[in-house]
Amino acid sequence: MEVAEAAGVSASTVSRILNGTARVSADKRKAVEKAIVDLNFTPNVLAQSLKRGQSKTIGVITQAVDSPFFTETLKGIEDGISGSGFAALIVSGHWNPDEEAERVGLLMARKVDGIIIVSGNIPDDQIVRFSEHVPMVATGHGCESDRLRAIRVDNVWGGYRATKHLIELGHRQIAHIAGIPTLTDATDRLAGYKQALEEAGIPYNDALVVQGDFRESGGLLCANQLLDRGVPFTALFAANDQTAYGARLAFFRRGIRVPDDISLIGFDDLPGSPYTTPPLTTIRQPVYEIGRMAAAAMLALIGNKPFKIEPPQLELTIRETTRRLR
Amino acid sequence: MEVAEAAGVSASTVSRILNGTARVSADKRKAVEKAIVDLNFTPNVLAQSLKRGQSKTIGVITQAVDSPFFTETLKGIEDGISGSGFAALIVSGHWNPDEEAERVGLLMARKVDGIIIVSGNIPDDQIVRFSEHVPMVATGHGCESDRLRAIRVDNVWGGYRATKHLIELGHRQIAHIAGIPTLTDATDRLAGYKQALEEAGIPYNDALVVQGDFRESGGLLCANQLLDRGVPFTALFAANDQTAYGARLAFFRRGIRVPDDISLIGFDDLPGSPYTTPPLTTIRQPVYEIGRMAAAAMLALIGNKPFKIEPPQLELTIRETTRRLR
């Protein structure tokens, strides 16, 4: 390499200094260090990777980089690997299992040292199969194996807790805007809703449940639908905060006051939720912490170190969109 | 390579088939294709890159992956390069010039084929210097050179247009919560605010301007500050939507109605802004389009193709937080 020549030593010596692999005499070290600065030299990570068989890169598959929900997790991952010498290669799967699988291929071709998959629609058994080739960490999935760690919150509990909060406030007619039915996050929350209802002896009413899409526009649409059905309700549990935002606007449009006329609870606790008017009561999901945990688990997996995943806890965050009935 | 052996041909032939570099007889092609499928072979991109001297990777430096403002641009970039065979390596600089410079180094060490830098605090001349080593596209910067393209919106115009909208509605006492003063985005918007005032013959009043931080919490704080000063105002121009959200909450807390008592206008048009209550009037910034354009410009730069950057236009988006005075 160029530096070696300039410093009058062999390439090996330069490599040794760069990596601290072995002791080098002080004078040669000086010469090499000078040459490195003079030539503004940076080792070619590609060549290093090819040689070492690992690329110091962690692949991350997210679903939509534009959703605040994912970006918080991304930030956690980023913070978690920062300083470790690894970099994150981020790609999106857009909730499409085929696309996700293709992305996994893309990442493997780049010889990433591990893949973190943030939520998504890939079947669990396929993830297990992938993990035979490369260490994986999956959030929002339940499966584990030798080289696969899963991080998942208890969405059933979350749906249950949200609904129970409403019930505790005296509500009995509680509507629900569900999420995308193919995602277990959504169906789990719905299951929790039903469970809380049943526990309180409130019969489940199909007319009070409508299917959204986890986005604001869906929330707006669904709330209107709910209202148009004419079945009265005093509280609404939205499957996520974005849905709640949309529903909130629907209510606003019709002059329905929150929480005076209808109590509203969301799910996620997005960064914007403390700043809605009024601030949104919600189930806080520790997305940032999930990201950090995913990163830590991956680093441990790569380094063959033990790591215990503490399942992150959901938390009822009471703000001002829910109130006691009467 | 393994595939070559399995198919009974040389590595060169496999390479030729993989890249379509030369004609290969049909039978060998068949054999190789079969072997590829059988062995589930994917070429090692690292080795390819090392050989070819380009990595099929575009580095992206963003400032904070958790801000909706940046993630929209990121999505645009991602969509823009998808299908081109390139992948995006995303890192954040956190508004810290030193950190940004270090990240550029990290990306260069990985031999990225180009770097897109999304906003940030690196001095322009340093970007020019970087661009001597690797093609660059910078958003929010003005400098251009041989291997450097810049994409920037006219923030002065935006600040001017926002303020003028308020003036057209009859407002004369217009407050402003500014952004981070080290960012030209912020100072430009402030300049536009002053310009509109001057044009309308309204004297600039220091007591009506306070410095925020482009975030909700800052907006809340600053709006309270403004209110506490006791200098009356009927309209507020917030330097970005997040600031507007915070200010909106401050007003809500004090029973000040928007837009009945105070008109409010933001800047950016974040995905959530059409869903605030009431929906936020703002200056729409085409962040997604900026991302796409950055990607297209980069691809053109890499391919040595000509590309004309159409400076993206800001647009006054009137919704329901501003109204005519009286």
Add this chain to the structure above:
DNA sequence: CTGTTAGCGCTTTCAC
């Protein structure tokens, strides 16, 4: 302590 040698997986002349 340090230089020599071989090779990571691929592409690309250069012959045949």
Add this chain to the structure above:
DNA sequence: GTGAAAGCGCTAACAG
């Protein structure tokens, strides 16, 4: 059309 050979930039034995 196709194989042999060289080499991208680096690291890791292996000798000294």
